[in-house]
Amino acid sequence: MLDQLIWWGSIAVETLLLVRGLQTKLLSRYPAFYLYIVFVLSQSFLRLYVYHWKLFLYRYTYWSTEFVGILVGCGVVFEIFRVGLRAYPGASRMARNSLLLLFLVALVVAAGNAANDPRWWAEASITEIQRTMRMVQALSLFALVLLFLHYSIPFGRNLRGILFGYGLFVAGSVIWLTFAYTGSGHFRNSWFYLYPMSYDISLLVWIVHLWGYRPNPQTKESAQFERQYERIAAATKRRLQEARSYLDKAIDR
Amino acid sequence: MIGLISALTVGLLLLIALVVFALRQESTARGIHSISEFPGDPRHSGEFEVCPPELVARIFSREDWELILQTQSPCLERLFLQERKRIALLWVRQTSRDIRQVMRNHTEAAKQAADIRFRTELSLFLMYIELLLMCETLLLLITTVGPPRLERIASYVHELSRQISYAHEAFARSSAGAATGIPTSP
Numbered sequence: 001m002l003d004q005l006i007w008w009g010s011i012a013v014e015t016l017l018l019v020r021g022l023q024t025k026l027l028s029r030y031p032a033f034y035l036y037i038v039f040v041l042s043q044s045f046l047r048l049y050v051y052h053w054k055l056f057l058y059r060y061t062y063w064s065t066e067f068v069g070i071l072v073g074c075g076v077v078f079e080i081f082r083v084g085l086r087a088y089p090g091a092s093r094m095a096r097n098s099l100l101l102l103f104l105v106a107l108v109v110a111a112g113n114a115a116n117d118p119r120w121w122a123e124a125s126i127t128e129i130q131r132t133m134r135m136v137q138a139l140s141l142f143a144l145v146l147l148f149l150h151y152s153i154p155f156g157r158n159l160r161g162i163l164f165g166y167g168l169f170v171a172g173s174v175i176w177l178t179f180a181y182t183g184s185g186h187f188r189n190s191w192f193y194l195y196p197m198s199y200d201i202s203l204l205v206w207i208v209h210l211w212g213y214r215p216n217p218q219t220k221e222s223a224q225f226e227r228q229y230e231r232i233a234a235a236t237k238r239r240l241q242e243a244r245s246y247l248d249k250a251i252d253r
Numbered sequence: 254m255i256g257l258i259s260a261l262t263v264g265l266l267l268l269i270a271l272v273v274f275a276l277r278q279e280s281t282a283r284g285i286h287s288i289s290e291f292p293g294d295p296r297h298s299g300e301f302e303v304c305p306p307e308l309v310a311r312i313f314s315r316e317d318w319e320l321i322l323q324t325q326s327p328c329l330e331r332l333f334l335q336e337r338k339r340i341a342l343l344w345v346r347q348t349s350r351d352i353r354q355v356m357r358n359h360t361e362a363a364k365q366a367a368d369i370r371f372r373t374e375l376s377l378f379l380m381y382i383e384l385l386l387m388c389e390t391l392l393l394l395i396t397t398v399g400p401p402r403l404e405r406i407a408s409y410v411h412e413l414s415r416q417i418s419y420a421h422e423a424f425a426r427s428s429a430g431a432a433t434g435i436p437t438s439p
Binding site: 087088089090091093094097098131135138139141142145146148149150151152153154155157160163164167168170171172173174175177178228 | 257259260261263264265266267268270271273274275277278281282357360361362363364365366367368369371374378
């Protein structure tokens, strides 16, 4: 009964979200996000159909749609990055480089682990693989949020809602999947309800923040800094080197 | 097991970061600014207001403390330590606030610079973190050990903050030179 309630509740909110997106033209502003919602909605119907009429296929359908969901979700992360940093070329460049560095580190760690335990890929459960993928996504979002905080990037209500809702869902997924992997049978049963419920919280965040169109705050005209970084960096570097040499003396004193 | 702990840590860190982000965005949206962000505040101009070096040296100096010790009055010793601790804490908090303001001014300009350098930004950020950590350590040490025993570490922080201030002034000057008439601070 509870699972049906969660299921139909999600479908109702997703439909409402799409209808509001069409009415307020938010759909054209955040296409990747609404594509994700369309995907989740179709996935819900597919799962519902399989659950009732082809139960033997449910496990396969559930996990394959989960993986596709992660990939479509990457589009949401990219959209947050693209729209949020559109007016800030400096911060955008920092974000690109930080994410690249992060993916390289993740790749090296994964390659190291695979080299240490070559059977991991063969033996890893679906939950483990999904948790690893969600972890990479969580790390990307974490890096982006830190960057937004560091550069004090102002977000409009809509984009803030997308980031907060999706971030909550990804963080929740990583935590639930960790417990699902280690937890007892009792927890695994609860997880069956907890996981979709954590998504419902994100849906509520989205419906509140995306009810109407709210533009992102306008940035001040600042052509002065657009091509100034070379000079700024040279001055800063020189001063910092002086500082460093002085500090060395201060420590040695 | 390490994988599980790191997964949990990542999930929780993301949650915390999101909450901080949401709170910060809410306060910005409501127009709540810290006192230092009001126009007319001296720190708003990009100037770094640090105490004169003599005063900082005096706060953490052992000279006065040794003089008080000679009086052999426990009451006077206690009073002296209390006062000195209060001044020292005030100085560290002010330094920490000024460092944050300098970095805020820097990021405000850097986020719009199309030719930003990743490595330079990273090194500045690391220095900023180092300074903040030093300030936090100083606060802890002042509270537990007391200012007269911290002379060396205080001068270290003081000089580091002054050098960052110089760097920021150079940064502001070079920007102002290219676009006269446009205010250099956000």
